[in-house]
Amino acid sequence: xxxxxxxxxxxxxxxxxxxxxxxxxxxxxxTVNVVGIVDYGTIGELGSVEIxxxxxxxxGMSRMSGTRQLAQTMxxxxxxxxxxxxxxxxxxxxxxxxxxxxxxxxxLPPDTRSQVVEVIxxxxxxxxxxVVLLIDASASMRPKLAAVEEAIRDMMLSLGARQxxxxxxxxxxxxAHSGEEAVMDMDWTTELTGARSIFQKLTMxxxxxxxxAILKVMEFFRYGTLEGHGSSNWLKESDxxxxxxxxxxx
Amino acid sequence: xTTSSKWNLAQGTVVTGRWKGGKYVVQRxxxxxxxxxxxxxxxxxxxxxxxxxxxxxxxxxxSEINVLKAVQRTRLRGLGENRNAPYLVEVDDYxxxxxxxxxxxxxxxxGEALRTFLAHKGGxxxxxxxxxxxxxxxxxxxxxxxxxxxxxxxVMVSPSGEVELIDYGGVSAVGKSIKQYTEWYDRGxxxxxxxxxxxxxxxxxxxxxxxxxxxxxxxxxxxxQLPQTRSSNDLLLIVQSDEALSPFRSWxxxxxxxxxxxxxHACQAWKKLVTGPxxxxxxxAKTPGWMxxxxxxxxxxxGCAIYLSLRF
Numbered sequence: 001x002x003x004x005x006x007x008x009x010x011x012x013x014x015x016x017x018x019x020x021x022x023x024x025x026x027x028x029x030x031t032v033n034v035v036g037i038v039d040y041g042t043i044g045e046l047g048s049v050e051i052x053x054x055x056x057x058x059x060g061m062s063r064m065s066g067t068r069q070l071a072q073t074m075x076x077x078x079x080x081x082x083x084x085x086x087x088x089x090x091x092x093x094x095x096x097x098x099x100x101x102x103x104x105x106x107x108l109p110p111d112t113r114s115q116v117v118e119v120i121x122x123x124x125x126x127x128x129x130x131v132v133l134l135i136d137a138s139a140s141m142r143p144k145l146a147a148v149e150e151a152i153r154d155m156m157l158s159l160g161a162r163q164x165x166x167x168x169x170x171x172x173x174x175x176a177h178s179g180e181e182a183v184m185d186m187d188w189t190t191e192l193t194g195a196r197s198i199f200q201k202l203t204m205x206x207x208x209x210x211x212x213a214i215l216k217v218m219e220f221f222r223y224g225t226l227e228g229h230g231s232s233n234w235l236k237e238s239d240x241x242x243x244x245x246x247x248x249x250x
Numbered sequence: 251x252t253t254s255s256k257w258n259l260a261q262g263t264v265v266t267g268r269w270k271g272g273k274y275v276v277q278r279x280x281x282x283x284x285x286x287x288x289x290x291x292x293x294x295x296x297x298x299x300x301x302x303x304x305x306x307x308x309x310x311x312x313s314e315i316n317v318l319k320a321v322q323r324t325r326l327r328g329l330g331e332n333r334n335a336p337y338l339v340e341v342d343d344y345x346x347x348x349x350x351x352x353x354x355x356x357x358x359x360x361g362e363a364l365r366t367f368l369a370h371k372g373g374x375x376x377x378x379x380x381x382x383x384x385x386x387x388x389x390x391x392x393x394x395x396x397x398x399x400x401x402x403x404x405v406m407v408s409p410s411g412e413v414e415l416i417d418y419g420g421v422s423a424v425g426k427s428i429k430q431y432t433e434w435y436d437r438g439x440x441x442x443x444x445x446x447x448x449x450x451x452x453x454x455x456x457x458x459x460x461x462x463x464x465x466x467x468x469x470x471x472x473x474x475q476l477p478q479t480r481s482s483n484d485l486l487l488i489v490q491s492d493e494a495l496s497p498f499r500s501w502x503x504x505x506x507x508x509x510x511x512x513x514x515h516a517c518q519a520w521k522k523l524v525t526g527p528x529x530x531x532x533x534x535a536k537t538p539g540w541m542x543x544x545x546x547x548x549x550x551x552x553g554c555a556i557y558l559s560l561r562f
Contacts, residue, residue, distance in 0.1 A: 072433075079429070083309060106308045106350060109269055110341045114319070117312040125426050150477045157438045161427035161445040 008136035012210035021214035022058030032058020067147035173213035181212035267342030324393035377524035378411035396447035400455035422447035442482035450508035
C-alpha cells in the first residue's frame with residue numbers, strides 16, 4: 001500500500017497543477033493525503049481549496065492542523081487511509097460475490113459485518129505500507145519544521161508497532177535550484193534513530209512547486225519497487241498489495 | 251466513506267433498530283469518545299436503562315464491538331469476573347435522516363469519572379479504585395488484550411469504588427499496534443518504549459494516571475519539555491520527589507520501568523502497598539509531639555510529687 005503525505009501551509013505557484021499530479025498518483029495506486037498547517041494566521045481561501053482538491057484527486061483526505069496536533073493528525077490519516085484502501089477492495093469483492101451493484105460493508109447485517117470487519121482489521125494491521133512524507137519547506141514553513149520533524153518521528157514510532165512492514169521516506173521541496181523539484185532527506189527506512197536532524201539540505205527559496213514535487217515522488221515510488229529495494233519478502237508483500245489496489249483504482 | 255458529520259439526538263428521540271427492531275428512548279447525553287457519542291437510553295419494552303453508543307464510522311465502531319464481544323466471551327468463560335449483566339446488549343443500525351448510524355447498547359454503569367470521584371471522596375479512595383482498575387486490566391490482559399487508551403476520563407467509578415472501563419475503542423490484541431492513545435499517558439510520548447499493545451503499555455499509562463491525579467503540577471512541567479529530551483526519567487524523578495506520591499513510590503517505579511512479571515503481580519504489589527505498611531504507618535504516626543511532651547511533663551510532676559511526699 002502506497003501513500004504520499006503532503007504537508008504544506010499555502011498555495012502552489014510553480015509548474016504542473018498539484019491536483020493533476022495527485023490524480024496521476026492515484027492512477028498508479030498511490031493515495032495522496034494533505035495536511036494544511038495553520039499555526040500562524042490562516043492558510044487562505046485559495047490554499048485551503050487547493051488542499052481539498054489535491055486530496056480528493058489523490059483519493060485521500062485533507063485536514064487542517066496546528067503544529068501541536070500534527071502528529072496525531074498524521075497518524076489518524078495514515079491509519080484511516082489504510083483501512084479505507086482495504087475497505088474499497090473488500091467492497092469490490094462483496095459486489096462480485098453478492099452480485100449487487102451498491103453493496104458495501106455498511107449494508108451488511110451486523111453479524112456478517114462483524115466478520116468482514118475482523119478481516120479488514122487484520123489486513124490493515126498486517127499489510128505492508130509505504131509512506132512518503134512530502135514537506136513544503138518554503139520560507140513560511142521554516143518555523144514549523146521542528147514540529148514537523150517531531151511528528152514524523154512520532155509517526156514512525158506508531159508505524160513501527162504495526163505487524164506488517166512499514167517504511168517511510170522523507171522529501172522536501174523546493175530544491176536548491178529551479179531544476180530540482182524535490183530533495184530526498186531520507187531514503188526508505190523502518191526506524192528513525194539518532195538525534196540527527198532530518199532536514200539538513202534546506203535552501204531558502206520562495207517558490208512552492210507542489211505539483212512537480214508530487215510527480216518526482218511518484219518517480220521515486222516507481223524506482224523503489226521496480227529496482228527491488230529491500231528483501232524478497234517485502235517484494236512479495238507489495239505485489240499482493242498491488243493486486244488488491246489494482247481492483248479499486250478507477 | 252466516513253460519516254464525519256456530528257448529529258445531536260434530542261431527549262425523547264426514539265431510536266429504532268433497523269435489523270432487530272429494538273426501541274430505545276433517549277434520556278440524555280452521557281459523553282463522547284473517539285469513535286462515537288454515548289447516550290443514556292431507556293428500553294421501551296422493559297423500561298430498563300442502558301448506555302447507547304452511536305458511531306461516527308461503521309468500521310471503527312464495528313471493530314470496537316468485535317473487541318467487546320471477544321472480551322465478553324472470555325469473561326463468561328473465566329471464573330474471575332462474575333458480573334450478573336452482560337456488557338454488550340444489542341448491536342444494530344439506526345436510520346437518521348436517511349443515513350444509517352451504527353450503534354450498540356451496553357450496560358449502564360452509574361458512577362463518576364475517576365477524577366470527580368476522587369475529588370468527592372478524597373484521594374485515599376485511589377487505593378480502592380486503583381486495585382479494582384488493575385483487576386479489570388488483569389482480566390483483559392489475561393484474555394490477550396491491552397486497553398491502550400487508559401486515562402482518567404475512561405474510568406468510571408461506582409460509589410463503592412467499583413471500576414468500569416468505558417470506551418473500548420482503543421483496545422488492541424496483544425502484539426498489535428496501539429490504535430488510540432492520549433499524549434500524556436502514552437509510553438511513546440515519554441520516549442519510554444514502543445506503541446505495541448502489551449500489558450506493560452497499560453501499566454505505564456496507569457502510573458501516569460496516578461501521577462496526574464496526585465501531582466499534576468510537576469507532570470505538566472515535565473510534559474512541556476522539548477520532545478527529544480522527554481524521558482521516563484522525568485516521571486521517575488517526580489515519583490521519587492513528590493510527597494503526595496510517596497505511598498505509591500515503589501509500585502510506580504516498577505510500573506514505569508515495566509518490571510512486573512505480569513498484571514497479577516502488579517495487582518498483588520498494589521494490594522500490599524495499600525494494606526500492609528499503610529496500617530503500620532498509621533499506628534506509628536498516631537503519637538504526636540505534644541503528647542510526648544505532655545507525657546514527659548506528667549512524669550516530672552509524678553517524680554516531684556513522690557519526692558515531696560517522701561520528703562515530708
